[in-house]
Amino acid sequence: MNLRLLCSTVRLQMKQSFSRPMFRFTLIAGPVLNTILLYEMFLSSGEENFFSYVVLGAGLMGIWGCICFSSAGDINRERYMGTLALIFAAPAPFRKTILGKIIGNTLLSLLTFLVSLLTAVILFGVKVRIAEPSHFLVAFAVTIVSFISISSVIACVLTLSRKTELYMNLLELPIALLCGFVFPLELLPPFIRVISYALSPTWAVRLLRRSVEGGTEPSLFFRELLITLVLSAVYALLSLLLYRLIEKHVRIRATLDVA
Amino acid sequence: MEAVIEAKDLRREYVTRRGVLRRTKRVVKAVDGISFHVERGEIFGLLGQNGAGKTTTIKMLTTLLAPTSGVCRVLGRNTFGEEKQIRSRINFIFGGEFGVYRRLSARDNLRYFAHLYLLEPEVFEPRIGQLLEMVSLADRADDLAETYSKGMIQRLQIARGLINDPEILFMDEPTVGLDPVGARMLRDIIRRLKEDGRTVLLTTHYLPEAEELCDRMVIVNAGKIVAGGTPAEIRGSHESLEEAYLSLVGAGEAATPA
Numbered sequence: 001m002n003l004r005l006l007c008s009t010v011r012l013q014m015k016q017s018f019s020r021p022m023f024r025f026t027l028i029a030g031p032v033l034n035t036i037l038l039y040e041m042f043l044s045s046g047e048e049n050f051f052s053y054v055v056l057g058a059g060l061m062g063i064w065g066c067i068c069f070s071s072a073g074d075i076n077r078e079r080y081m082g083t084l085a086l087i088f089a090a091p092a093p094f095r096k097t098i099l100g101k102i103i104g105n106t107l108l109s110l111l112t113f114l115v116s117l118l119t120a121v122i123l124f125g126v127k128v129r130i131a132e133p134s135h136f137l138v139a140f141a142v143t144i145v146s147f148i149s150i151s152s153v154i155a156c157v158l159t160l161s162r163k164t165e166l167y168m169n170l171l172e173l174p175i176a177l178l179c180g181f182v183f184p185l186e187l188l189p190p191f192i193r194v195i196s197y198a199l200s201p202t203w204a205v206r207l208l209r210r211s212v213e214g215g216t217e218p219s220l221f222f223r224e225l226l227i228t229l230v231l232s233a234v235y236a237l238l239s240l241l242l243y244r245l246i247e248k249h250v251r252i253r254a255t256l257d258v259a
Numbered sequence: 260m261e262a263v264i265e266a267k268d269l270r271r272e273y274v275t276r277r278g279v280l281r282r283t284k285r286v287v288k289a290v291d292g293i294s295f296h297v298e299r300g301e302i303f304g305l306l307g308q309n310g311a312g313k314t315t316t317i318k319m320l321t322t323l324l325a326p327t328s329g330v331c332r333v334l335g336r337n338t339f340g341e342e343k344q345i346r347s348r349i350n351f352i353f354g355g356e357f358g359v360y361r362r363l364s365a366r367d368n369l370r371y372f373a374h375l376y377l378l379e380p381e382v383f384e385p386r387i388g389q390l391l392e393m394v395s396l397a398d399r400a401d402d403l404a405e406t407y408s409k410g411m412i413q414r415l416q417i418a419r420g421l422i423n424d425p426e427i428l429f430m431d432e433p434t435v436g437l438d439p440v441g442a443r444m445l446r447d448i449i450r451r452l453k454e455d456g457r458t459v460l461l462t463t464h465y466l467p468e469a470e471e472l473c474d475r476m477v478i479v480n481a482g483k484i485v486a487g488g489t490p491a492e493i494r495g496s497h498e499s500l501e502e503a504y505l506s507l508v509g510a511g512e513a514a515t516p517a
């Protein structure tokens with residue numbers, strides 16, 4: 001892995017994304033609004049842990065929104081800017097360049113948690129209590145990995161099509177619902193839950209919630225940690241295979257630019 | 260002389276599908292069996308109307324597009340299948356205002372592309388300075404590209420296209436939309452590239468420019484080559500290259516707006 005290329009791409013992506021008003025809205029205004037909305041829902045939800053329900057829920061929705069509108073949307077933006085063809089034809093492997101962009105966006109979108117937390121503390125005077133801080137740190141790191149891995153697969157597939165914006169909008173809410181960012185998975189029909197269990201963020205969200213709420217058997221936490229990591233590894237492997245196929249396919253289907 | 264670009268019976272078809280229930284398939288032959296070669300150190304022109312197949316040909320040569328059939332080789336390697344051996348040794352510039360990150364400065368754009376070409380900082384930092392001087396952007400190097408004029412963006416594209424010191428530079432209508440001063444600067448840069456021993460393949464609509472710069476050229480019409488040779492050979496008995504061009508592609512067709 002060319003670390004200099006990766007760092008350079010991460011830096012470029014952060015600069016590019018943050019300069020876009022839509023991204024700033026998703027990064028800052030989105031979590032504020034979601035936190036307020038979830039707070040109102042929390043009051044009549046019967047849930048007990050405010051941090052788990054409101055702060056994590058709004059933060060996760062925010063991070064996923066940022067990923068959808070940047071990691072996925074950037075493929076299309078680069079296509080229309082004429083830079084997708086340039087990065088594709090450069091000697092640096094395309095998949096590594098895209099990975100750098102996804103990491104940049106994901107790291108930047110972690111700010112949504114902070115915005116959500118600050119909103120909760122400032123507006124509602126909430127005291128933050130994390131039952132298992134060490135588990136939370138592990139869960140947070142694994143959450144980042146799981147989002148990067150699923151974004152990588154999505155970005156890869158979207159390279160194939162020029163209808164990226166349509167798919168990007170289609171993806172935002174279903175994934176938030178399927179992975180249980182806000183609503184418990186138990187509310188979904190059992191046959192839908194099968195899809196949820198195949199998505200690595202579902203397990204990452206569980207880890208976050210368990211570490212915040214506490215009272216979970218360590219063996220259960222580590223079992224779910226293992227599931228998250230295995231699923232993320234499967235996605236990483238899948239995206240590696242897909243990129244190999246797609247690097248040929250985009251040149252056959254001519255989807256690198258709009259000319 | 261060594262042929263560094265080789266196209267033999269090269270074809271590229273685009274397939275489009277329409278309809279939902281009764282899908283219909285339409286095949287467009289963008290490039291229809293063209294053959295030519297370019298020798299090292301030459302400036303070679305690809306001339307033709309809009310939609311003649313010039314850009315598709317350049318995209319196949321720059322590893323961006325797979326040929327449907329035929330031979331497409333650059334520096335002795337197939338552009339589809341052996342692209343890894345080609346990409347670090349070539350570069351390309353497409354005309355217009357595309358191909359730069361507008362929310363980055365010229366210097367940051369060049370730095371990023373230097374990373375994409377896997378160059379070391381001790382190589383690319385002094386080169387970036389030289390390139391910015393060459394395209395007269397040194398005094399605006401740290402301003403965002405979105406504040407640049409069209410001509411400045413095209414000059415930045417030229418600098419970007421030279422960041423890896425390519426053996427072959429592909430230019431697709433590089434002077435389109437440039438003012439006369441900008442176009443003159445570009446022509447001077449192209450001549451300097453030739454003096455340095457580099458190969459340039461360019462497409463253009465502007466016939467005096469092609470005549471001034473190109474050692475050899477081909478005229479493409481509806482995906483096929485209709486003439487090839489030195490500008491003098493193509494001009495033949497006609498008064499100008501433009502007249503020869505119009506007689507080859509058909510005056511009526513040439514007058515059709517893009």
